Amino acid sequence: MDVQERIKQTVTGNRVVLYMKGSAQMPQCGFSANAVQILKACGANDLVTVDVLADNDVRQGIKQYANWPTIPQLYIKGEFIGGSDILREMHESGELQKLLEA
């Protein structure tokens, strides 16, 4: 299967998906670690993480998928929500909590 198709299936088949470097337990990058921490603080208990370091096709493909050159990337219900800065801003404003509860 084409990598774009694989990504689409992952983000539409799971409610909350974070593409990150490393795992939720062992993040390999400070920005990814922050993203996991924020999502946990928001009570996202159905979070699915994808380690881009484990699959180079996904690592490159995810940048095209959302036209977004950096990792981490958060998807909720198939929609691209943002990267590290946007997550932080949405957490501070309370928007992320609302989005996750909906």
Place this chain on the structure above:
Amino acid sequence: MVTPEQVRGYIERGIECDELRVLGDGQHFEALIVSDVFRGKTRVQRHQLVYQALGDRMREEVHALSMRTLTPEEWLDTNG
């Protein structure tokens, strides 16, 4: 090594800014970007505009860029 001044120049060439501040250590950068072009755009769209201005440099030279993207009105609000 890329300097904050260079990153500033790249952004400036792509986006007309009211206010532009870039700090960084050569790999990780922080930018405050205030511009009219952000009006009516989502956060994702705003960041995409900045990434577009940086183009391939975002992949090759700049490892990480944290940014705040504000319209002039939002910038006034955050300044009280």
